[in-house]
Amino acid sequence: MRRYALIAVPYLWLLALFLIPFLIVVKISLSDTEVSIPPYTPTLDLSGGWQSVKDFFAALDFENFVFLTTDDLYWKAYLSSLKIAAISTVLTLIVGYPIAYGMARAEESWRPTLLMLVILPFWTSFLIRVYAWMGILSNEGYLNQLLLSLGLIGEPLTILNTNTAVYIGIVYTYLPFMILPIYATLERMDGSLLEAAEDLGCSRSGAFWLVTMPLSRPGIIAGCFLVFIPSLGEFVIPSLLGGSRTLMIGKVLWEEFFSNRDWPVASAVAVILLLILIIPIILFQRNEQKQREMDQ
Amino acid sequence: MTEPTVFAPWDDPDAKPLIRFQGVSKRFGSFTAIDDIDLDIFEKEFFALLGPSGCGKTTLMRMLAGFEAPSDGMIMLDGQDIAPVPPNKRATNMMFQSYALFPHLSVFDNIAFGLRRDRLPPEQIRARTEEMAALVQLGKFTSRKPHQISGGQRQRVALARALAKAPKLLLLDEPLGALDKKLRQETQFELMDIQEKTGTTFVIVTHDQEEAMTVASRVAVMDHGKLIQVATPDAIYETPNSTYVADFIGDVNIIKGRATPGDGRVSIAWAEGQPDLTSQTALNPAAGTEVFLAIRPEKVAISADKPAGRANTVQGKVLDIAYLGNISTYHVELAGGQIIKAQTANTDRITRRDFTWEDRVWLSWTDTAGVVLDR
Numbered sequence: 001m002r003r004y005a006l007i008a009v010p011y012l013w014l015l016a017l018f019l020i021p022f023l024i025v026v027k028i029s030l031s032d033t034e035v036s037i038p039p040y041t042p043t044l045d046l047s048g049g050w051q052s053v054k055d056f057f058a059a060l061d062f063e064n065f066v067f068l069t070t071d072d073l074y075w076k077a078y079l080s081s082l083k084i085a086a087i088s089t090v091l092t093l094i095v096g097y098p099i100a101y102g103m104a105r106a107e108e109s110w111r112p113t114l115l116m117l118v119i120l121p122f123w124t125s126f127l128i129r130v131y132a133w134m135g136i137l138s139n140e141g142y143l144n145q146l147l148l149s150l151g152l153i154g155e156p157l158t159i160l161n162t163n164t165a166v167y168i169g170i171v172y173t174y175l176p177f178m179i180l181p182i183y184a185t186l187e188r189m190d191g192s193l194l195e196a197a198e199d200l201g202c203s204r205s206g207a208f209w210l211v212t213m214p215l216s217r218p219g220i221i222a223g224c225f226l227v228f229i230p231s232l233g234e235f236v237i238p239s240l241l242g243g244s245r246t247l248m249i250g251k252v253l254w255e256e257f258f259s260n261r262d263w264p265v266a267s268a269v270a271v272i273l274l275l276i277l278i279i280p281i282i283l284f285q286r287n288e289q290k291q292r293e294m295d296q
Numbered sequence: 297m298t299e300p301t302v303f304a305p306w307d308d309p310d311a312k313p314l315i316r317f318q319g320v321s322k323r324f325g326s327f328t329a330i331d332d333i334d335l336d337i338f339e340k341e342f343f344a345l346l347g348p349s350g351c352g353k354t355t356l357m358r359m360l361a362g363f364e365a366p367s368d369g370m371i372m373l374d375g376q377d378i379a380p381v382p383p384n385k386r387a388t389n390m391m392f393q394s395y396a397l398f399p400h401l402s403v404f405d406n407i408a409f410g411l412r413r414d415r416l417p418p419e420q421i422r423a424r425t426e427e428m429a430a431l432v433q434l435g436k437f438t439s440r441k442p443h444q445i446s447g448g449q450r451q452r453v454a455l456a457r458a459l460a461k462a463p464k465l466l467l468l469d470e471p472l473g474a475l476d477k478k479l480r481q482e483t484q485f486e487l488m489d490i491q492e493k494t495g496t497t498f499v500i501v502t503h504d505q506e507e508a509m510t511v512a513s514r515v516a517v518m519d520h521g522k523l524i525q526v527a528t529p530d531a532i533y534e535t536p537n538s539t540y541v542a543d544f545i546g547d548v549n550i551i552k553g554r555a556t557p558g559d560g561r562v563s564i565a566w567a568e569g570q571p572d573l574t575s576q577t578a579l580n581p582a583a584g585t586e587v588f589l590a591i592r593p594e595k596v597a598i599s600a601d602k603p604a605g606r607a608n609t610v611q612g613k614v615l616d617i618a619y620l621g622n623i624s625t626y627h628v629e630l631a632g633g634q635i636i637k638a639q640t641a642n643t644d645r646i647t648r649r650d651f652t653w654e655d656r657v658w659l660s661w662t663d664t665a666g667v668v669l670d671r
């Protein structure tokens with residue numbers, strides 16, 4: 001009995017904080033806009049008895065989803081988000097792997113400090129950190145000032161309000177999510193495996209590609225999902241650092257919701273986004289599961 | 297012309313060693329792990345490094361494999377200084393204490409790993425890998441991953457992987473440490489069998505003296521980075537050169553006393569009011585110096601009456617009896633409080649025991665049974 005109670009806790013949590021809100025969003029996505037509060041119809045009125053429940057369900061339709069297919073803004077935004085998320089993930093991996101590797105190779109007494117440094121940015125608000133990047137990347141920003149004073153460039157580079165700034169922002173923000181799982185797999189790797197590889201005729205770099213890399217694969221996969229999944233729906237970074245031409249679904253969602261006050265269409269956009277995300281989330285879970293089996 | 301029938305290249309002054317350590321030392325900071333070692337190891341030898349934990353066995357091995365460089369001295373393989381040769385270019389392979397199997401590769405790919413690095417043709421790699429898998433009786437398990445096989449099987453994969461490249465020298469670092477006693481004994485014989493079949497020179501590290509005695513052609517006993525004695529197992533057992541070696545290998549009684557040298561023998565005054573012990577020896581200690589008589593328990597006879605015609609007889613009281621099935625060990629306390637162990641083989645089923653606790657008994661041994669040591 002107590003065991004069931006224990007298992008029930010996370011499920012109740014999921015039910016209350018994920019499933020019920022999701023069902024509400026689905027419901028809104030099937031409704032119609034209305035200039036009222038809340039800005040959609042129908043609303044469920046239980047006082048009318050069985051008949052009003054039937055009327056309620058009859059008023060729901062897939063109109064908004066059909067609408068999403070008629071305007072090419074939406075699928076372009078989805079595709080562009082996928083592209084930006086994928087490229088950012090690869091960039092984060094390229095930056096994060098060497099950092100994780102260096103940390104795992106550092107003296108054991110140094111490692112807690114290095115881990116601390118990776119996590120340190122979380123101590124200040126995410127929003128403030130992204131604003132700070134605006135100060136760094138703008139035309140009169142620190143980066144341009146530095147490059148100009150070094151004489152490396154003749155006139156300021158335009159970075160802010162371009163996709164480049166979005167990539168920089170995403171890589172910066174999600175780097176710890178890439179570093180930590182890779183570091184975890186590298187850190188527990190038995191050092192004698194590399195010696196064994198060398199003993200059997202591998203060069204140092206050969207041993208890296210044949211042993212270190214494959215053994216850190218679960219960490220790479222986990223890190224990639226942890227970066228890809230949130231950056232796909234990212235809203236703050238593209239709206240603060242990106243330009244008017246940076247198209248991301250998070251921004252579209254925000255505009256539908258707050259500028260157009262079209263809650264049903266915004267909800268439909270969110271539902272599709274969630275469906276797109278379910279695939280990588282399931283793959284991520286699989287990877288974790290496999291990793292656990294290997295460890296046993 | 298007499299053909300040498302026994303394998304003993306170390307006695308042949310013309311034999312060229314496969315490995316030669318010349319004044320090799322290894323220091324980690326101010327700590328000396330290996331202290332000025334000279335050692336020859338010959339082809340086809342099964343050489344055991346024996347010593348307590350931390351005495352430098354692994355360090356010696358890692359210098360051979362190329363993972364550590366000597367601080368002083370030179371190591372030669374086939375007459376060539378190996379210092380400039382990196383580990384991946386050395387004709388040595390190592391079986392690691394932890395096995396170090398690649399967890400992401402199958403048994404087959406683990407064994408084939410070294411062969412693939414040599415860029416051999418695929419069919420040759422396949423044939424050699426299968427041959428090695430069969431040699432260690434793992435033919436049926438080649439598609440499994442290391443985490444899908446037992447500890448004993450993993451250890452055999454590690455052995456096959458190290459043997460696959462047919463190295464001139466195979467280094468085994470406590471290869472059987474993780475196995476239980478019975479499996480360990482079986483594997484020891486398997487190892488000897490494989491060594492004979494392949495003709496590879498083996499250097500094995502162990503802290504288990506029984507294991508060293510079982511498998512090795514020669515044993516080196518180490519302590520604090522120094523070689524104390526290098527000899528065949530029977531020489532180490534019968535004629536240890538120090539009380540350290542005598543004590544480390546098997547059970548031994550050590551009696552301390554003052555020497556009175558005679559002609560090829562010494563008398564040892566070991567306790568007030570007791571007759572001197574006497575033993576033949578090549579040692580020629582000065583009169584009055586401190587010496588030790590080391591004598592194995594199985595060479596000490598125990599009897600109720602004083603035996604006639606034995607060189608050494610002492611009387612004592614039975615303190616303890618350890619019945620081990622095949623043998624019994626009596627712990628006998630002598631007059632001076634010294635305890636001597638005497639062993640008898642239980643050739644009959646114990647219907648009667650000759651001695652019991654508190655019995656007064658006589659211990660005796662011949663003048664060739666013990667070894668006189670000066671350190």
Ligand SMILES: Nc1ncnc2c1ncn2[C@@H]1O[C@H](COP(=O)(O)OP(=O)(O)O)[C@@H](O)[C@H]1O
Nearest residue numbers: 324327329347348349350351352353354355356
């Ligand atoms: N890389 C190293 N740095 C410092 N000390 C070491 C290192 N490797 C070994 N030692 C020291 O050298 C001594 C011998 O170690 P080792 O050869 O591993 O002993 P064994 O294998 O006989 O147990 C130990 O005291 C150990 O602490």
Ligand SMILES: [Mg+2]
Nearest residue numbers: 353354393470
């Ligand atoms: Mg060791």
